[in-house]
Amino acid sequence: MVRIEIKKRYTVRKSKLSEIYRDLKENIGQSSELFKSDRVEIVETTADLAIYLVDRKPYLMEIGGSVFPTLHGAVDRPFPEKRITVDPGAIPFMAKGADLMRPGIVSASDDIKKGKPVIIAEEKHNKPLAIGIALMDTEEMMAAETGKTAKNVHHVGDEIWSLEI
Structure with missing residues (x-):
């Protein structure tokens, strides 16, 4: 970026x-x-x-x-909507800006729609790691076994996170 x-x-x-x-x-x-x-x-x-x-x-x-x-x-200001939870193995990849892959997903809220923003959080502390654009709906995402599920557009440590205002 x-x-x-x-x-x-x-x-x-x-x-x-x-x-x-x-x-x-x-x-x-x-x-x-x-x-x-x-x-x-x-x-x-x-x-x-x-x-x-x-x-x-x-x-x-x-x-x-x-x-x-x-x-x-x-x-x-935490909120429960549009949330995908990932396992600890996905954390280092998400923190570097990688897109979200299906094997790392533990759970997803029922309100996720393709093409809409989502929050990607880690499993242990439920802390947000990234904001992404969903590449599929919740049902399709949870049924998939492999592949990309969300495009990472904003993550901890990126330009938006570090922006000084």
Whole structure:
């Protein structure tokens, strides 16, 4: 990934704010309430990426055309939706940005849809490791025995994680 630098930062208008929360609610349901705030800012970056600051912290981002929590948001304000749990063997690969392969999956929530963002968490402590785009629905994912199941787009230690605001 190319080094991300901040170009501009400004407060989101109320009309845009309602769109953001509507999209977030479509993705993570009632847990979207965890991210509600009167003060939300948008950070324009040098990358093709929109990051939203909730109470001055990078908790939301626009990914795959959808608003979804960043890893910081998922760690600080945990939610159960759109979650794939992986075994300890997958952790080093996910932390380096590898895509998620089926053999590493222990469980997946029932609400995962192909082409939509998901959170990838480790099994022991249930801590988020990465945000990915699902390559298949839950049923298809759990029925598969091999192959890629999610594309890793944001992981611990990447440019988004290390972005200083």
